[in-house]
Amino acid sequence: MIKAIAIGTSHGGIQAIKTIVAALPPDFKIPIFIVLHIGRNSNISFIEILRKLTRLTIKEAEEKEKIEQHTIYFAPPNYHLQVEDNFTLSLSTAGKVNFSRPSIDILFETACWAYGDELLGVLLTGANNDGANGLGCIKFRGGATIVENPKTARAPEMPASAIRLCTPDFILDLNDIGKKIVELSG
Amino acid sequence: MQWEKNNHKESSPFFYEGDNDLMNIEVRLLLEAIYLRYGYDFRHYSKAHLKRRISHRLSISHIKTISQLQDKILWDRQFFFEFLEDLSINVTEMFRDPECFLEFRKSIIPVLSTYAFIKIWIAGCATGEEVYSLAILLEEENLLNRTQIYATDFNKNVLNAARQGIYSNQNMDLYSRNYKKAGGKKELSDYYTSKYGSVIFDKSLIKRIVFADHNLVTDSVFSEVHLISCRNVLIYFEKKLQNHVIGLFHKSLSNKGFLCLGTKESLRFTNYEDKFTTIDEKAKIYRKKPIYSKK
Numbered sequence: 346m347i348k349a350i351a352i353g354t355s356h357g358g359i360q361a362i363k364t365i366v367a368a369l370p371p372d373f374k375i376p377i378f379i380v381l382h383i384g385r386n387s388n389i390s391f392i393e394i395l396r397k398l399t400r401l402t403i404k405e406a407e408e409k410e411k412i413e414q415h416t417i418y419f420a421p422p423n424y425h426l427q428v429e430d431n432f433t434l435s436l437s438t439a440g441k442v443n444f445s446r447p448s449i450d451i452l453f454e455t456a457c458w459a460y461g462d463e464l465l466g467v468l469l470t471g472a473n474n475d476g477a478n479g480l481g482c483i484k485f486r487g488g489a490t491i492v493e494n495p496k497t498a499r500a501p502e503m504p505a506s507a508i509r510l511c512t513p514d515f516i517l518d519l520n521d522i523g524k525k526i527v528e529l530s531g
Numbered sequence: 532m533q534w535e536k537n538n539h540k541e542s543s544p545f546f547y548e549g550d551n552d553l554m555n556i557e558v559r560l561l562l563e564a565i566y567l568r569y570g571y572d573f574r575h576y577s578k579a580h581l582k583r584r585i586s587h588r589l590s591i592s593h594i595k596t597i598s599q600l601q602d603k604i605l606w607d608r609q610f611f612f613e614f615l616e617d618l619s620i621n622v623t624e625m626f627r628d629p630e631c632f633l634e635f636r637k638s639i640i641p642v643l644s645t646y647a648f649i650k651i652w653i654a655g656c657a658t659g660e661e662v663y664s665l666a667i668l669l670e671e672e673n674l675l676n677r678t679q680i681y682a683t684d685f686n687k688n689v690l691n692a693a694r695q696g697i698y699s700n701q702n703m704d705l706y707s708r709n710y711k712k713a714g715g716k717k718e719l720s721d722y723y724t725s726k727y728g729s730v731i732f733d734k735s736l737i738k739r740i741v742f743a744d745h746n747l748v749t750d751s752v753f754s755e756v757h758l759i760s761c762r763n764v765l766i767y768f769e770k771k772l773q774n775h776v777i778g779l780f781h782k783s784l785s786n787k788g789f790l791c792l793g794t795k796e797s798l799r800f801t802n803y804e805d806k807f808t809t810i811d812e813k814a815k816i817y818r819k820k821p822i823y824s825k826k
């Protein structure tokens with residue numbers, strides 16, 4: 346049974362996340378963690394836009410906060426987002442991983458060390474290869490994995506490198522990913 | 532399309548074979564072993580970060596399990612000290628989060644100016660960028676010559692780098708921008724000389740600084756300091772340890788002394804929330820409520 350969802354994306358990610366969030370039912374329970382590569386820029390205005398698309402709580406993750414249902418957490422700009430095994434979130438200023446902070450690999454890896462096979466990992470459009478190792482780690486621990494179809498993704502590189510590394514359970518066009526997330530969470 | 536052409540599996544990355552339960556047990560045993568053997572206490576550091584560093588070390592040293600890593604750490608002192616470097620996060624910059632330094636000028640400097648002598652403790656100073664930033668700020672407010680700064684860290688290598696005050700030229704653009712945003716009154720380059728791709732900060736800044744080895748988890752208090760800056764250190768500690776260290780700060784501060792934390796750190800939800808006044812929640816500036824002796 347899926348207990349948490351971790352999503353990573355980079356170039357083209359704003360549109361991709363909007364599409365997915367809009368596809369979630371208003372009573373969607375499972376907590377979602379998102380790393381969107383955004384460098385040092387604030388993502389407050391993006392969070393505002395998303396709030397108009399859903400009734401779920403959307404926020405920047407805070408240091409040591411307890412993970413709640415009905416909530417979508419974003420990594421704050423310039424901090425890595427980590428999941429602790431006592432199901433709290435923690436932030437880190439450690440060096441960049443794959444030239445990125447926040448890094449998708451760090452979120453995916455720590456989330457699967459906490460949730461094991463009850464985690465769903467989703468890797469979307471992006472122009473680098475952050476997240477591929479992390480997705481492999483989720484798969485290795487028996488979690489479910491979805492990768493956006495590189496042929497139709499805004500930027501193919503990130504999903505493509507994940508597909509080269511592991512065999513994801515589903516490779517889907519963006520418009521079908523939200524539906525699949527809901528189905529797997531059911 | 533591009534991605535189809537090199538459709539080979541990339542060289543496989545490192546995935547830990549033990550399940551999550553086993554991994555948690557092994558990590559706990561490893562931290563206990565390190566504490567018993569070497570006195571470094573990581574038992575209440577955040578586990579996610581520790582696991583990442585452990586996993587990284589396993590993969591580069593070609594060690595299969597955390598239990599085998601523990602064996603090597605117990606028997607090989609030199610290997611332990613290499614591993615200690617892995618655990619350390621020393622990422623820092625000058626005038627990091629410049630808004631905080633701006634707020635520092637606004638709300639702390641006027642108070643410090645009224646003191647004849649100022650004692651400051653910068654805990655977890657890493658390679659010193661924060662220390663030089665604060666020294667520059669105090670110099671510009673004409674306070675440095677009556678200030679004593681204690682800058683501490685538990686990592687001897689970073690302390691040595693901090694004492695040198697030599698940094699790479701590459702970062703100076705960012706640091707200059709930060710300095711300006713922090714309310715800098717001159718140019719950052721007025722405080723250093725460049726040589727062979729490096730910059731060295733003026734020795735006049737260091738006169739008032741003492742760098743010292745101090746472990747926040749296992750060492751004791753400082754006495755009667757007017758201000759403690761401990762930024763981006765507590766973030767690596769579990770709640771319990773955060774409380775312990777904030778208790779240490781509370782004991783070390785003089786009445787109405789200031790405490791500055793990192794942007795993502797807070798006294799909220801700690802045991803000491805009501806023992807401090809919040810001066811600025813965004814800049815994470817707090818002030819110890821006075822304790823009056825009961826007589």
Ligand SMILES: C[S@@+](CC[C@H](N)C(=O)[O-])C[C@H]1O[C@@H](n2cnc3c(N)ncnc32)[C@H](O)[C@@H]1O
Nearest residue numbers: 620623624655657684685686746747748762763
């Ligand atoms: C991320 S750096 C922060 C540097 C600087 N304060 C800043 O905000 O840019 C964290 C520092 O805390 C130090 N540290 C970690 N645990 C410590 C402990 N138990 N006692 C003293 N220093 C510690 C590390 O060695 C590292 O240099």
